[in-house]
Amino acid sequence: MAEINLSDEEKYFIIVGVAQDIRADGRARLDYRSKEIEANVITNAHGSIRIKLAETDVIIATKVELGSPDEDKPELGKLEFLVDCSPLASPEFEGRGGDQLSETICGILTSSYSTSGAIDMKSLCIVPEKFCYVINVDILVLQCGGNLLDVIAMGCKACLGICEIPVVTGLRFDLGEPTPVFTTDEYEFTYLDVREAPVVVTLPRVGRYFVIDATIEEESCSKGKLAIGVTSKGDITSIDKIGRCCYQLRSLAASIKLAAKVGQGLNKVLLEKIESIKSQKKQLINPDFPEGYIRRKTYKELVAGVDVKIVRVADVATVFAEEFPTATYSKPYLTEKLNQANFFSSDWTSGED
Amino acid sequence: METTSSNGTASKLKGFSRADLLNPKLPLINTETGKRQDGRDINEVRPVFVQTGIKEESRGSSYVEYGRTKVICVVQGPRDLSKKIDFSPTGLISVDIQTVGGKVPERFTTLMKDALEAIVILDKFPKAILEVHLTILEDSGSALAACITAAGLALADGGIPVFDIMIGSTLLFDGKQYYFDPTRKELDALDLTEQEINDVGGGIITLGCMPSRDQTCLLTFEGSKHQ
Numbered sequence: 169m170a171e172i173n174l175s176d177e178e179k180y181f182i183i184v185g186v187a188q189d190i191r192a193d194g195r196a197r198l199d200y201r202s203k204e205i206e207a208n209v210i211t212n213a214h215g216s217i218r219i220k221l222a223e224t225d226v227i228i229a230t231k232v233e234l235g236s237p238d239e240d241k242p243e244l245g246k247l248e249f250l251v252d253c254s255p256l257a258s259p260e261f262e263g264r265g266g267d268q269l270s271e272t273i274c275g276i277l278t279s280s281y282s283t284s285g286a287i288d289m290k291s292l293c294i295v296p297e298k299f300c301y302v303i304n305v306d307i308l309v310l311q312c313g314g315n316l317l318d319v320i321a322m323g324c325k326a327c328l329g330i331c332e333i334p335v336v337t338g339l340r341f342d343l344g345e346p347t348p349v350f351t352t353d354e355y356e357f358t359y360l361d362v363r364e365a366p367v368v369v370t371l372p373r374v375g376r377y378f379v380i381d382a383t384i385e386e387e388s389c390s391k392g393k394l395a396i397g398v399t400s401k402g403d404i405t406s407i408d409k410i411g412r413c414c415y416q417l418r419s420l421a422a423s424i425k426l427a428a429k430v431g432q433g434l435n436k437v438l439l440e441k442i443e444s445i446k447s448q449k450k451q452l453i454n455p456d457f458p459e460g461y462i463r464r465k466t467y468k469e470l471v472a473g474v475d476v477k478i479v480r481v482a483d484v485a486t487v488f489a490e491e492f493p494t495a496t497y498s499k500p501y502l503t504e505k506l507n508q509a510n511f512f513s514s515d516w517t518s519g520e521d
Numbered sequence: 522m523e524t525t526s527s528n529g530t531a532s533k534l535k536g537f538s539r540a541d542l543l544n545p546k547l548p549l550i551n552t553e554t555g556k557r558q559d560g561r562d563i564n565e566v567r568p569v570f571v572q573t574g575i576k577e578e579s580r581g582s583s584y585v586e587y588g589r590t591k592v593i594c595v596v597q598g599p600r601d602l603s604k605k606i607d608f609s610p611t612g613l614i615s616v617d618i619q620t621v622g623g624k625v626p627e628r629f630t631t632l633m634k635d636a637l638e639a640i641v642i643l644d645k646f647p648k649a650i651l652e653v654h655l656t657i658l659e660d661s662g663s664a665l666a667a668c669i670t671a672a673g674l675a676l677a678d679g680g681i682p683v684f685d686i687m688i689g690s691t692l693l694f695d696g697k698q699y700y701f702d703p704t705r706k707e708l709d710a711l712d713l714t715e716q717e718i719n720d721v722g723g724g725i726i727t728l729g730c731m732p733s734r735d736q737t738c739l740l741t742f743e744g745s746k747h748q
Contacts, residue, residue: 391639414684
């Protein structure tokens with residue numbers, strides 16, 4: 169993380185202050201600074217957040233795209249994180265300086281989100297093996313005033329919570345391949361369920377004590393920190409040790425308990441904030457909008473809703489004949505022509521039954 | 522007309538996806554013998570083989586096998602800082618992890634660097650850089666743990682001043698039991714996104730331990746652990 173150089177006297181002052189439970193800015197060891205969350209600051213994104221915690225300032229934006237699932241996880245959607253440490257935040261980030269920090273933060277976010285099932289990734293799949301939603305979370309660090317990881321994790325949760333995912337209204341069977349059809353109504357969207365999504369609590373150890381929401385000066389007094397992902401139930405989703413420090417096993421156990429307690433409170437505040445942003449949006453669009461989360465339709469439900477499936481030559485001819493009854497070509501003529509052109513590959517037309 | 526045209530979806534209707542058919546995910550415990558698929562008990566590690574001094578011309582080197590996971594570590598230096606790198610009052614460490622026919626996650630390098638900086642007494646060689654090269658010859662699970670052990674041994678072999686030798690180990694938790702030293706197949710079989718596991722928790726912990734000081738120099742956990 170971005171660090172500043174402190175003299176030994178300054179470090180001593182901070183460490184002794186922490187030991188007496190009064191920090192340089194008057195907080196106790198387990199107090200958070202006040203945070204400020206601003207929603208939808210970027211109009212092009214599907215959801216964006218600007219989050220400020222004292223001096224730390226981060227913009228997070230989500231963009232939903234259509235992609236294809238990984239081969240080994242054909243029924244899951246994708247969530248991708250990208251952290252950009254702007255040289256504005258710290259001169260250290262100039263050039264490739266912020267790369268290592270970005271990698272670390274991306275790794276922690278990915279391990280606490282994608283692998284723990286915090287978000288129902290199956291709900292982001294549209295057509296198994298073919299199409300899924302890809303949610304890109306772009307994080308821009310504008311200013312780094314300590315506790316960067318917590319702020320980013322909080323922002324990511326809030327941003328995913330207010331991310332507006334366009335609804336798939338149905339499926340079209342193009343040559344037998346199911347293709348999703350998206351809504352054209354900009355106000356027809358669903359939200360992700362982020363109630364189980366984790367926040368990250370970092371615990372730098374200053375002197376003999378763990379502190380929460382450390383300032384950049386306090387971070388410079390500690391050799392390393394623990395980053396612990398916590399859900400609203402107090403479950404741990406990831407633990408990572410950052411920096412050149414060593415921990416005794418019993419202090420690890422104590423810090424994890426502490427993080428779970430703090431994380432639960434943090435989650436509660438954040439969820440209230442997300443709900444208030446959503447209800448504001450709801451007032452703006454339509455106050456009669458149904459309560460709760462609209463569920464995205466699963467693939468089976470989408471398939472059941474399809475009226476006409478063009479999977480065979482005969483189907484194409486039938487649909488064409490129905491759509492254009494006045495056309496000069498007759499159905500048998502079309503069927504013959506399509507068969508001649510070998511329009512469809514034989515492997516699925518023959519394996520139809 | 523519930524069947525669709527694609528072969529993949531057709532085979533899924535029989536209960537398997539294409540990926541499942543290629544790599545069948547076996548249950549962790551073989552129900553017939555009551556042991557793991559490779560015949561080990563739950564708390565039994567794979568045979569470990571270590572050797573130091575495998576490369577003459579380097580400062581220190583080691584070779585570690587955890588079952589079929591094989592790692593070579595070579596330590597070079599400490600040598601003078603090149604002019605490109607800024608002055609540093611303490612020693613620096615550069616870590617480079619390679620694998621044969623694949624890509625190592627960037628996290629491994631960061632985690633190893635943090636762990637090595639924690640155990641090496643960096644004040645002993647100011648203005649110098651220590652290079653640690655790791656090569657994963659075969660990854661059959663717990664590769665990071667093997668890397669930790671290999672690096673610890675190579676540092677000791679090279680006579681680099683360290684606080685303690687580090688030992689790495691991986692533990693798999695499937696919600697019911699803890700499995701020591703999981704293989705690649707066991708790690709793949711644990712699907713952390715499955716709803717059943719979410720109800721009880723489950724995950725993978727890798728720990729770098731300093732035995733004589735009873736401290737941890739590396740810790741990473743993925744999954745979900747309930748209180």
